[in-house]
Amino acid sequence: MAFDGIIQNVATPSEPSVETVCLELESGLRVVIGRDGQPPLIDAADARVARCTLEWTPTGRRGSIATLSLGSIGDIAAREPAAEGSVMITFVATGAFRSVFEAFGPDLGVADFYLPENLSALVLAAVSPAITGFSRTLYQRAKCQELVCEIIDAVARNALTPQASGGALSEAEMERLMTARRIITTRFDEKLTLDIIGRTAGLNRAKLTQGFRQVFGQSVADCIAEHRLNKAAADLAATSRPVSVVGYGAGYLNNASFARAFTKRFGVCPTDYRRAGGRIAPCIAA
Numbered sequence: 559m560a561f562d563g564i565i566q567n568v569a570t571p572s573e574p575s576v577e578t579v580c581l582e583l584e585s586g587l588r589v590v591i592g593r594d595g596q597p598p599l600i601d602a603a604d605a606r607v608a609r610c611t612l613e614w615t616p617t618g619r620r621g622s623i624a625t626l627s628l629g630s631i632g633d634i635a636a637r638e639p640a641a642e643g644s645v646m647i648t649f650v651a652t653g654a655f656r657s658v659f660e661a662f663g664p665d666l667g668v669a670d671f672y673l674p675e676n677l678s679a680l681v682l683a684a685v686s687p688a689i690t691g692f693s694r695t696l697y698q699r700a701k702c703q704e705l706v707c708e709i710i711d712a713v714a715r716n717a718l719t720p721q722a723s724g725g726a727l728s729e730a731e732m733e734r735l736m737t738a739r740r741i742i743t744t745r746f747d748e749k750l751t752l753d754i755i756g757r758t759a760g761l762n763r764a765k766l767t768q769g770f771r772q773v774f775g776q777s778v779a780d781c782i783a784e785h786r787l788n789k790a791a792a793d794l795a796a797t798s799r800p801v802s803v804v805g806y807g808a809g810y811l812n813n814a815s816f817a818r819a820f821t822k823r824f825g826v827c828p829t830d831y832r833r834a835g836g837r838i839a840p841c842i843a844a
Contacts, residue, residue: 581699586653589702591685593645606651606659607634608709610673610681613644623733624678625721626671626709628659645685649706658710671718672736675743680705719773727769734759735769739781746785747809752778786810787823794828795836801828 578592609627627634651659673681684701687694712718721732738759742750755778756766770778790808793799805816805828820828
């Protein structure tokens with residue numbers, strides 16, 4: 559029996575329209591997209607699972623929190639049910655794909671991470687695509703394939719943030735730090751200050767600065783600069799906008815400060831970067 563298909567529509571007026579969809583991505587790799595559900599029941603009880611859950615946070619918080627749980631069918635099924643109104647994508651790996659998921663390490667059954675903003679966006683695109691008609695399922699399959707590839711790559715690079723901080727931070731403080739990083743990711747071109755970020759995320763200045771270094775391995779200022787300069791680099795390579803306009807669009811108020819920051823990160827000035835078509839690897843200072 560074919561695995562692909564829509565099971566039911568579970569849309570609500572206040573949240574994204576989500577259908578429970580089952581798709582076969584590759585031989586040995588299935589995906590179930592749905593809401594408020596447990597992992598699908600399948601024959602291979604020892605299959606490995608990657609479950610992405612997107613929850614809309616309570617009143618007083620900003621946006622949503624996206625998490626990733628890795629484990630076996632039994633590991634994931636034993637966890638607490640997802641919060642009401644949440645959406646999830648469950649990848650079920652058997653055969654050759656099972657060994658790929660097992661390569662994540664022996665602690666797979668207790669691995670829980672926060673998903674960064676780019677992967678959260680993929681989750682939302684897959685569970686609630688704007689595309690309708692014949693191409694909707696094709697689009698969802700493509701987004702799920704992209705998402706699982708990004709997950710495999712991020713885990714292999716140790717680039718995901720564990721939900722357990724391993725330090726003095728509580729779960730609530732970890733979520734607020736994730737909110738702080740999301741503010742930077744989406745508003746880096748604004749005049750952001752520690753006070754603005756901390757007040758919006760619900761963290762005092764000390765918790766914000768210390769927690770950011772502990773969890774993300776960089777300062778708040780470095781995170782802002784990284785997003786600004788990456789955006790500028792993409793614009794230089796893909797558009798014909800004047801360098802000064804690109805710098806201003808990335809949040810730099812004058813061309814000199816933009817050129818200095820850009821050269822420090824990429825090893826060449828903005829003009830030379832554009833001439834090279836963006837084919838220059840970042841030269842990040844220690």
